[in-house]
Structures are given as structure tokens and as C-alpha cells.
Amino acid sequence: MPFIASRDGAEIFYKDWGKGDPIVFHHGWPLSADDWDAQMLYFLHKGYRVIAHDRRGHGRSAQTSGGHDMAHYAADVAALAEKLDLHGAVHVGHSTGGGEVAAYVARADAGRVKKAVLIGAVPPVMVKKDSNPGGLPLEVFDNFRAATAANRAQFFLEIPSGPFYGFNRPGAKVFDGVIRNWWRQAMMGAANAHYDCIKAFSETDFTEDLKKIDVPVLLMHGEDDQIVPIDDSARIGIKLLKHGTLKTYPGFPHGMATTHADVINPDILAFIQS
Numbered sequence: 001m002p003f004i005a006s007r008d009g010a011e012i013f014y015k016d017w018g019k020g021d022p023i024v025f026h027h028g029w030p031l032s033a034d035d036w037d038a039q040m041l042y043f044l045h046k047g048y049r050v051i052a053h054d055r056r057g058h059g060r061s062a063q064t065s066g067g068h069d070m071a072h073y074a075a076d077v078a079a080l081a082e083k084l085d086l087h088g089a090v091h092v093g094h095s096t097g098g099g100e101v102a103a104y105v106a107r108a109d110a111g112r113v114k115k116a117v118l119i120g121a122v123p124p125v126m127v128k129k130d131s132n133p134g135g136l137p138l139e140v141f142d143n144f145r146a147a148t149a150a151n152r153a154q155f156f157l158e159i160p161s162g163p164f165y166g167f168n169r170p171g172a173k174v175f176d177g178v179i180r181n182w183w184r185q186a187m188m189g190a191a192n193a194h195y196d197c198i199k200a201f202s203e204t205d206f207t208e209d210l211k212k213i214d215v216p217v218l219l220m221h222g223e224d225d226q227i228v229p230i231d232d233s234a235r236i237g238i239k240l241l242k243h244g245t246l247k248t249y250p251g252f253p254h255g256m257a258t259t260h261a262d263v264i265n266p267d268i269l270a271f272i273q274s
Contacts, residue, residue: 001060004083006076008067013060014053014080018044021114022086023272025052026077028095028120029201030156030194031185032059038261039092039268046269053080055100057193059185068196070204074103081112090272092117094257095228096201099123105217106209116213117268119220120228120254123206123237131205134232141202148195156186163226166253178258210240217244218271220264222252245271 003011015033023043025036033052040050054061056076057068077100081089091113093101098121105116128135147155160182162168167179186194219241221234230248238246247267249256257264 003061004080006056006072006079008072008075010056010064010067010076011062012053012056012076012080014051014084015040016049016051016084018047018049020048021272022049022051022084022089024077024081024086024089024091025050026091026093026097026100027052027055027058028097029197030058030189031182032188034059034181034185035094035258038258039265042261042265043269051080051084051086053077054189055097055193055197057197058189060188063190063193065192066196068193069200070099070103073100073200074107077104078108081108087111088114090115090117092119092268093121094119095254096122096197099201099204099206102206102209102213103204105215106212113215115215115272116217117220117271118217118234118237119257119264120222120225121219121233121237122201122204122228123210123233124240125205125207126202126228126232132232136202136229136232138202141198144198144202145195148191148198152191152194153183153187156183160255164253165255165259166222166224166226166251168226169224169253175259178255182255206237207240210237211242214242216271217241218268219244219246220256220267221246221248222254222256223248223250224252225254225256227254 098118160179
């Protein structure tokens with residue numbers, strides 16, 4: 001399996017398929033590169049080079065004792081871009097991966113990044129504080145930590161079975177295989193990485209990162225996102241971007257790139273080709 005060494009020596013697993021203009025996919029918590037199967041195949045068949053990595057402590061990457069914060073995540077992406085000699089890449093991030101994209105793109109060397117797509121992404125900041133009064137209370141994330149520490153296997157069934165994909169909504173069509181695949185990916189990763197990443201995705205403030213980004217950015221967000229509420233994320237983030245476009249989806253859940261790939265993929269393609 002292909003790995004690159006990060007700047008602090010952590011081994012990061014990645015997939016690299018096809019030829020053509022590169023698209024790099026960044027997964028959400030607590031998943032892996034496998035969460036992008038529907039996108040990787042779609043864009044591979046459209047003639048693109050598709051790349052996705054497992055964040056440190058997640059999936060097949062090294063289960064490091066530390067470094068589970070946005071600074072290290074962005075540095076790992078920079079190491080990947082350097083190793084694969086990526087230029088003019090489009091970076092697509094979901095949820096926590098959207099924060100990772102914002103942190104990386106704001107710091108990327110000139111010419112490395114052409115465009116960015118943030119799907120159900122955590123920026124600007126999730127937690128409630130004086131500068132973000134509409135955010136979620138810290139207690140929400142404390143509960144995530146407690147559940148992860150107490151019985152991660154059970155918690156990682158409850159999330160995809162309910163709010164992540166909107167399967168808790170009346171009349172929702174539930175896909176058992178999607179739930180099982182979420183659980184499979186999550187349980188591959190390290191408990192310490194998942195625990196620490198909760199702080200990274202909930203408390204990191206990406207406000208200044210969004211302001212620094214000079215390339216076009218598409219924000220895609222489901223209006224029924226129960227994990228990252230749209231009013232405290234995309235609707236604020238769009239105001240901070242120099243070249244941002246916001247596209248919202250009535251009734252779509254947090255995991256819409258999986259449940260509604262038939263809609264999301266063509267919209268990403270249209271943005272890339274515009």
C-alpha cells in the first residue's frame with residue numbers, strides 16, 4: 001500500500017488513481033479515504049487523477065500518539081502534495097476534511113491549488129463562544145468525547161444510523177450497507193486520534209484561513225445537516241471568502257455526498273469546469 005512520510009515522520013496512507021488534472025479528497029471524522037468511493041470512481045471515469053488520504057490516526061495511516069490537530073493535518077496534506085508533485089489541484093473536503101482543506105489551502109505554496117470545495121464543512125468555527133454566539137455549546141462536544149471513550153463501537157453505530165445521513169427523519173430510506181461501511185471505516189482508526197480530533201474540528205477557528213484563500217471556493221451544504229448546522233457554518237463562511245459560491249440543498253443531510261452522490265458529483269464537476 002502507498003504511504004508518504006509526514007514532516008514529523010508519521011506514515012500517511014493514500015490512494016492515487018488515474019491521470020489528468022488532480023482532485024484531492026479529504027474525509028470527515030472519524031472516517032477514511034474510503035468515504036469518497038462514489039466521488040473517486042465518478043471523477044476517475046471523467047478523466048481526472050483522483051487522490052485521497054487517510055488522516056493520521058484514521059484508516060490505514062499511522063496511529064500516532066499525538067499531532068491530532070489542524071496544524072498537523074494541514075502539514076500532512078502539504079507533505080502529500082509535495083511528494084506527489086501536485087500543481088493546480090482541486091481540494092474537496094467534507095466536514096472535518098473541509099476544515100483541513102481551509103487550513104491547507106490558506107497556507108499552500110503558490111500554484112499548488114486551483115480551486116476548493118467544502119461540503120458540510122466545519123468552518124468558520126463550530127463551538128459557541130463570545131465571537132461565535134450561534135455556535136454549539138461545548139457540552140455537545142464533551143458528550144461526543146464521553147461517548148467515544150465509553151463505548152466507541154456503539155457510538156459509531158448510532159451516529160450513521162441517525163443524524164449523519166438523516167436516517168432518523170420520518171420516511172427516510174435507510175441503507176444498512178452505508179451504516180455498516182461508516183462503522184467499518186471508523187473502527188479502523190485509533191481511539192485517541194478520534195478523541196483528540198473532536199477538539200480539532202469543533203474548536204479550531206478557521207476565520208482567518210477563509211479570509212486568506214485566494215482561489216475560488218464552492219461551499220455545498222445540506223439544509224437539514226444535523227451534524228454541522230448550516231446557519232453557523234456555510235452561511236457565515238461565505239461572507240469571509242474572497243471568491244466564494246454557496247450552494248445549498250433543501251432536505252439534504254450531513255452525509256449527502258454519499259446519499260445524494262447523483263446530485264453532488266455533477267455539481268462539483270460543473271464547478272471544477274467553470
